[in-house]
Every structure is written in structure tokens, then in C-alpha cells.
Amino acid sequence: MTMKHVLPRIRSRKLSYQPSRDGVLLLDGEIRYPRIAAAQAPNAGSQMSARCHLDAVEYLLFLQSQGYDAAQTVWKQKGPLPLSARQGFSVTYLGLERMSLVFQRTESWQSGPQQLGRTFCLRTGRLLALHDLYTGRYADSIYEYILDEIQREESSYYENYKVNARKHLQEENYFLTPQGVALFYPPDTIAPEEKGVLHFTIPYSLLEEYQIPRQMEEEPAP
Structure with missing residues (x-):
């Protein structure tokens, strides 16, 4: 199978959330997703799209709960409005059989960004955990x-940091890159919050002996 038969087309879609009170815009929210x-593999494309839409x-x-509450508090205190919230995404890996995306979320009432990683099997649309x-x-090697x-x-x-690095090593906080598997830690888990999201890219060669054959990884979960 050639590359053109596998690689998908990715288009950006958007959800908006812009509540107001007494004519004042409280929150300007924009959520972009693929x-x-x-x-x-149309079924795989539909499954991947559905997962991203659900996220x-x-x-x-x-945003409709915590974001709105934060904006209400600022409104009552006569602070600067609107608050803003944004989600964007980027493709970090696109191969013949897998695709990884990173979703970046920033909220003006928070001190730093948050991230979400998603890796899919392009043949089945299945969301892949580590x-x-x-x-x-x-996991020990990582x-x-x-x-x-x-x-x-x-x-x-x-x-x-030794305890924190183990405690906050979450399997869902990863994405693929051409160089290796990138694990990330949210702010204020292993380092001060101002350090932001911290990334560690583990070379594929380090994990080669633990790799599951791809035909097995692509089978639907029972």
C-alpha cells in the first residue's frame, strides 16, 4: 500500500462559546479541532473525527462551567473582560499507519497552557494508548x-522529583514525533508552574525491544 492510500486529509473545525451579561461579553472561547x-479508510476517518469532536x-x-464561573467572578469585581480561552492543534507525527496530534489549550484566567495528546491507528481509527x-x-525504561x-x-x-516523575507519569500524556515518543507533564507536577508543560522525548531505539507487532496493536479491543 502506498503512502497516498493511507495519509488522511485534515481540516480544521471550530466550536465557539461567547456568553454575555448585561451586554458585556464575559468569555470569548474558540475550540479548534480536526x-x-x-x-x-472512511470508517477510520469517521472514528478519529468523532473522538476529536468528543474531546x-x-x-x-x-468552559461552560469553570470558565463561565471565572468570568462571572471577574464581572462582579469589575475586572477586565472578556476572558479568553483557546484550543488549537497540530499534527506531530503522520506516518503510514499512525498519526499523533497535540491539542494546546490556553485560558486567560490560568497561569499556563495545558496539553492533550491523541495518537490513532490510521487503518482502524482506534485511539492508541502507550x-x-x-x-x-x-514504563520503567521511560x-x-x-x-x-x-x-x-x-x-x-x-x-x-523522583517521586513526582513516577507519580505523574500518565500514559495518556504522550504523542509521537519523528524522533521518538514524547511524554509530557502538566505544570506544577515535577517543576514550578512557571516552567509550563515539560516534555521528554524517548528515542524509539530505547523502546524497540518492548514494541508490540503492529498487526496486534491494530486489533480492536475485546
């Missing part, structure tokens, strides 16, 4: 690599 069309709707619900790609003691990287600039992290 619509994915795979000509040779966008869940974020919209968050345990769909690797087996065995891959943890050890991250510790080695942290120790290069140890003073930039919290003193108990």
Missing part, C-alpha cells in the same frame, strides 16, 4: 530515561 477524512465538546462543557504500542517493562534528563538540570525541578 475533521479527518481518510479516502481509503472538543468536553472542553466546551468545561500499552497498545509497547509491552513488558517499557521513567529511567526521564530521570537521567532531569538530573542534567536538577535545580530546575522540585526536590522530590
